[in-house]
Amino acid sequence: MDKSKSAKTPGLTANEQQEVHKNQPPRAAVVHEIIRVQGDKELQRTATALWWSALAAGLSMGLSLMAMGLLRARLEGVEGAHAIACIGYSAGFLAVILARQQLFTENTLTAVLPVMNKPSPGNFARLGKLWSVVLLGNLAGTLLVAYVMLHLPIFDAATDAAFLDIGRKLMESDSGQMFAKGIVSGWMIATMVWMIPAQEQAKVWIIVMVTSLMALGDFTHIVVGSVEAFYLVFAGELAWVDYWLVFAMPTLAGNIVGGSFIFALISHAQVRSDVELQEAQREERQARLESKESQG
Known part of the structure; x- marks a missing residue:
């Protein structure tokens, strides 16, 4: 007797049983395949399409600094103002993900x-092209939006001061801390990307939860952090060499390690092990069936 069938709750109708199966979360292998198919489509896009989408994402990421700065300036002196302002960090991610723009750290998974x-060599070449174009597009967008936010008469003095404070807080870490925090950030973004296909209806809440925690923990992200750092550069408070050596390169390396080498490798290994086990069980059942048929 099938143990799984004998363990069912008695008294359920056929429709109720169907409802139970319909509400089961997808297996890890299903989530893996959804993300793999999405990734394969991204790898097939032209460099021009990737560039414009990545540039738009870099511009959209300015919303994170904008929202945090506005909230900090308006909530100054209010208890818990920092925690509330960290929710604003989600604004750029919501815009990028819901608009399906190209974000580098998403592509690490x-x-x-x-x-x-x-x-294959061809797939590695396609990955290198995608990462290069998307990263350059993201950085170009953040460069432009930071320049506009500083030099155009858009915000009041209190908000401008909040933008500077956010950038200064970012640059308090040394390169080693940037790298370590970048690993955590890359891992969190990869986790978020993995969660969304399984709970599509809760996508907004997943994005807000994960990215707000990133802001609370001061974990470094190459794209959002570039908006903050570029703002300091244009304000004359940060040298270009410090942007690259202290922030950008260590953070980029950390994001790649956390998103690709840790999360993606572990997730792929987990699913691969499940698939191999299922294939072995299927072959064993087939062998038993053939054995019975030959005996009969």
Whole structure:
């Protein structure tokens, strides 16, 4: 007798049983395949399409600094103002993900899974092209939005001061801390990307929860952090060499390690092990069936 069937709750109708199955979360292998297919589509896009989408994402990420600065300036002196302002960090991510724009740290998971599934030279070349174009597009967008936010008469003095304070807080960490915090940030973004296909109806809440925690923990993100750092550069408070050596390169390396080498590898290994086990069980059942048929 099938143990799984004997363990069912008695008295359920066929429709109720169907409802139970319908409400089961997808298996890890299903989530893996959804993300792999998305990543494969991204790898097939032209460099021009990737560039414009990535540039738009970099511009959209300015919303994170904008929202945090506005909240900090308006809530000054209010208890818990910092925690509330950290929710504003989610604004850029919501815009980018809901608008399906190209964000580099998302691609450390989605575009990596097809390469892990089929590690051919062609796939590695496509991944390198995608990462290069998207990263450059993201940084170009953050450069432009930071310049506009500083030099155009958009915000009041209190908000401008809040933007500077946010950038100064970012640059308090040394390169080693930037790298370590970047690992956590890359891992959190990859976790978020993995969670969304399983709970699509809760996408907004997942994005807000994960990215707000990133802000609370001061974890470094190459794209959002570039808006903050570029703002300091244009304000004359940060040298270009410090942007690259202290912030950008260590943070970028950390994001890649956390998103690709840790989360993606572990997730792929988990699913691969499940698939191999299922294939072994299927082969064993087939062998038993053939054995019975030959005996009969």
